[in-house]
Amino acid sequence: MEVAETEVPASGLSVLNIDSQSENAERLQLASDRLLASAGAGHRVHDLPIRADGRRVGPASHPWRLDPVPLLLNGSTFDWLAAALEERADALDAVLADVYGARRLLREGVLPPTALADSAYRLAAVGSNPKRWLTVYAADLVVDRHGRWVVVADHTDQPSGLGSMLLARETLSRLLPDELTRQSVAPLDEVPDRLRRALSDAIDVESPRLVTLSGGVGRSDFVDHSYLAVAMGLTLAEGADLVVRRRRLWLRSLDGLEPIDVLYRRVGDRQVDPLDVDAEGVVGVPGVLQAVRARTVGLANAHGAGVIESPALAPFLEDALSFVEPTRLALVSDPHGPPPSALFPVASTIGSMPRGAMLRFFVVRGDAGSTVIPAGLARLASTGTTEALVLKDVWVSSPTAAPMPSRRLPQVDFARSVPTRAAAGLYWMNRAAERAETLGRLAGAIHRTVDSDPLWWSEAGSVAAMSRVVAAVSHTAGADQPNSMESPINALGHAFHAQIGSMLAEAAAVRDYLSLSNGRVLAHLADARDAAARTAGVSDREVIDGALIDLAAVAGLWRESTIRSPAWLLGDFGRRLERATVTFDLVGTVVDGLSSSGDESGEQHQLAVLLASLESLVTYRRRHRSEIDPGRVLALVVDDRTNPRSVASALETMNRRAAELEWTEAMEFSADLMQAARARDWHEARALTHRLGLAVTERWFSAPSTSAPLRSSGQG
């Protein structure tokens, strides 16, 4: 298939000419899929189970596919479009200022009362008079059969797609780097900065503190705003992380309450404040509109901006625009949208009909003026319901519009201000990772020793013994009367699969606190996990071994590539606590379960499995070139400080972290734990780890998680 240039008269749009055969197109699409997954790694939410604290992650976000062949938009057409879109954004802003202010549109009969009759018109916004109504504006355009550009939708409530656009560009810049240069495509490097600056302009404060209000990982546009938040360096917070007190907005962080000056909201008008009349849901922040009214916080976009998208207003919108901006706007709009006429080939559907495209452009507005981002995101008309959404990057070649003058961005240090919920996520993620590692190593160890002595491992006694160990470590009820080693191995595989799922669920919600490399490893883990589930191979050796390598990478990146903060200290504390806990689980079951029946080879096997699970088998063999002795095993895995995997090492590190956190209670716990361990009192040791876990939650994470509406009594 030749991807030729197809041009619609006067539209300025064409397709990049990639000289390719059909296999090449297919190869390009697959490469695009891979690179997109890698670039957006960690932001995608997979099908995940219940989180460690009992909450359920939402349904899998539906990934979109990036068509590897971008659309080209010539510079002069873009310049014209940009001017028209800026004008439209200004006019829309003026319409908003009027319907929530002087309301001349109503007084003079341009808008009948029905135009503002639905829930999109927020009464609480009347008289609010924000600095500006629209900080981010997006418009969807198509080219009609006359070659004219037509606006088919305005997005003013919480326009989405900027993050996806940057993600698409990052992917294509790796797929087709030479083409970008050849076509003199306008770069997007400055976009996150410009958006950040515009957001800062939502309030008149020196060095404002900015936060993104997210609807949570379950939302379909989570990838978009999570990626954007990371690109801008903005803290991603959920409603529960924020609280309004004394008419100010605060972020609940480990360090206490931190004041917030600008809220970049990625939830709709009706969801911003549960205290608002006719509000919807509990993802917002109760009382935030009070803080807005007191002008201590700026919202971007302003509350009420979504009314432009209202179906009730649609029939009257053009009249309203003409009223506030009498000189006719260059761009025509038609909400019922002509079908897009320009047809573009799609690499992923070779041989099928080319499709029309709808293009989304973005305008960012701040004190220094408006910028229309020199790029777009094209959405191809769908051919059916089962195919994933296909997007094309839009390359703008050499626009002449002058870039916004650079201004130094004030620096705000957010190193310490991690929302409590995020810190909890990092803590549980680390605990889950640690336990998963042990489960994985246990599975590997059982597989290897079964291979070496299948006869012994087929005996009922050994199966029962292993089942007990698996049950103890995976906290599941052991299978009754397992008749072969298949059973505990299967149980282990499933437990491992579940534990990785928990870890990924926690990680997904705190993506912006992990490094980019971390994201890639997590994405790989998630994909492998999905594949294993699909092929019913969760207990396969290769699957588990592969996952263990990823887990080692995660642990390494945690140590080497994560900024040290109270959240890191707590996360690391959690990892060591889990290490001690799981060691007690294993040791208690194996060592105490060793029979005195004189079954020496059986004893050796079980001790070897124990050591291997705790990553200490090689060390043991190197040190004691003889058979494995229970007493020496305990000395190595419990007491030996030079063994980084021992309980003693874990407790020592826990102590250091607790000291850095100035948390004396935990230091006392560590001392008690060491004592119990030395006394080989596993029961007491486990009880202590359980209590310490509760203490962590109480001391650091006891911020309440739910907000609920007060009951109403109605009127009789």
Add this chain to the structure above:
Amino acid sequence: MTPSRRYRVLHRTEFHYSQAMTDGYTVACLVPRPTPRQDVLSSSIRVEPEASELDSHLDAFGNLVSVFGWHEPHDHLVVVSESELELRSLAAPSDDTPWDAVADLSHTGLRGEEAITVGSFTVPSPFVDVEQHSAALRRRFDQVFEPGIGIVDAARRLCTTIFRDFEFDPHFSEVSTPLAEVLDAGRGVCQDFAHLAVAALRDRGLPARYVSGYIETLPPPGEPKLVGADASHAWCSVWTPASGWVDFDPTNGHLPVDDHITVAWGRDYGDVTPVRGVVIGPAARQTLTVSVDVARTD
């Protein structure tokens, strides 16, 4: 015409939570507003426990709204409003502009301030979904809206029709019983009848307000006890070109309303909810008790 009368109103709302909450926000629409029929001599709201903060503002309809915040652990919340008012009677409303003419005027003829203060009450609102119920409303109230009859007469007919044909049943509805259920079952509480009347009026293009307030508990001798006493009460207002907003009470079949104490008005119950809010804390059960006492003091 009866002389002016003085009243004292006490409205107490109490919440108990099975677990301590760490933060609570309450929005109260409890302070009566001055109207041609009433002077507010005094009004105050007190809360228990002591609030961490208090804020007041006028909403889009001019009602006084108070917002309280609690940021200390608490397992109960009490909001008490106490007001003293003086009510006087006004001349009976009389406007024989045909109701259809009022509808036409409201639809396209309002300009200036009235486009906002009157026009915004002709359209559906969250608790009053006119479009969905239009057919049922037409069936029920066809006789009321005889072409050409005066607007006040139409309101009176609507009021007496609901009073006659619908049964007051305090056990029937919940806080937000859908209109369809009220129409089907022919029963409800005053909130339902007020929404019903407002819906019937707006369905015909007429501007209608939902009014929240109280009525006196002691009936005049020989007359039945008024329904709605000892609870927050709700009735309606229809707009007339000559007489302005005319109140009527479909629950008690009253037009005019003489003994009604107005607190606030809006599009529907959602705009004037006496006490609403949000609590933040562990999952917990809430118990709610409300008591209202209206007493004549002269």
